[in-house]
Amino acid sequence: DAGITQSPRHKVTETGTPVTLRCHQTENHRYMYWYRQDPGHGLRLIHYSYGVKDTDKGEVSDGYSVSRSKTEDFLLTLESATSSQTSVYFCAISESTGGSANTQYFGPGTRLLVL
Amino acid sequence: GQNIDQPTEMTATEGAIVQINCTYQTSGFNGLFWYQQHAGEAPTFLSYNVLDGLEEKGRFSSFLSRSKGYSYLLLKELQMKDSASYLCAVRARSYSGAGSYQLTFGKGTKLSVIP
Numbered sequence: 001d002a003g004i005t006q007s008p009r010h011k012v013t014e015t016g017t018p019v020t021l022r023c024h025q026t027e028n029h030r031y032m033y034w035y036r037q038d039p040g041h042g043l044r045l046i047h048y049s050y051g052v053k054d055t056d057k058g059e060v061s062d063g064y065s066v067s068r069s070k071t072e073d074f075l076l077t078l079e080s081a082t083s084s085q086t087s088v089y090f091c092a093i094s095e096s097t098g099g100s101a102n103t104q105y106f107g108p109g110t111r112l113l114v115l
Numbered sequence: 116g117q118n119i120d121q122p123t124e125m126t127a128t129e130g131a132i133v134q135i136n137c138t139y140q141t142s143g144f145n146g147l148f149w150y151q152q153h154a155g156e157a158p159t160f161l162s163y164n165v166l167d168g169l170e171e172k173g174r175f176s177s178f179l180s181r182s183k184g185y186s187y188l189l190l191k192e193l194q195m196k197d198s199a200s201y202l203c204a205v206r207a208r209s210y211s212g213a214g215s216y217q218l219t220f221g222k223g224t225k226l227s228v229i230p
Contacts, residue, residue: 040222041222042202042220042221042222042223043158043202043204043220044220045217045218045219048217058217059219090157090158102146102206102216103148103160103163104148104160104218105160106157106158106159107157108156108157109156109157
């Protein structure tokens with residue numbers, strides 16, 4: 001299994017509070033991704049990073065920001081959490097974006113409940 | 116945009132063979148992935164196809180027809196532990212950021228294996 005951890009694994013918060021989720025990898029992979037998974041929608045890309053301090057938006061980026069100051073860490077921040085952001089959040093990593101090296105490996109996920 | 120369709124649910128008997136279909140419409144196609152996801156867990160990589168044809172890996176095989184926008188995952192000698200959701204994901208060119216390739220996931224097919 002790829003060395004990917006996420007913290008926290010579970011979090012309950014209140015509407016309007018800031019929340020930061022952390023993804024940590026030990027594989028030295030260049031690419032890191034944040035997805036959310038909701039019933040009826042499948043996995044949807046929020047933001048991704050293609051290197052230290054290099055990030056870009058995905059399909060559902062509104063209300064989220066990211067930062068990557070080190071190769072191994074990719075942070076997802078909800079500046080002011082809303083109930084619609086209740087979801088399971090997965091981090092993924094890949095070595096490259098070409099060929100089979102683009103295979104993405106997923107972390108264990110964070111379950112976030114916004115009350 | 117991209118559109119990926121796969122059946123919502125399927126049921127099959129232990130020891131049997133099941134085929135899970137995936138159809139897609141996309142521009143800039145560059146590969147198709149299948150993932151397995153057990154309830155409450157992270158998706159895990161099963162297979163990757165970029166050229167037409169069949170890729171076999173033990174009890175699992177995956178087929179791709181690029182001209183038809185069609186793939187299937189074939190599971191043989193079904194076991195109870197194969198009960199899971201199976202996610203079809205299409206990789207296509209992203210015209211933002213690093214110009215990298217991104218994955219778009221289908222909503223998943225929940226497979227139930229019964230004795």
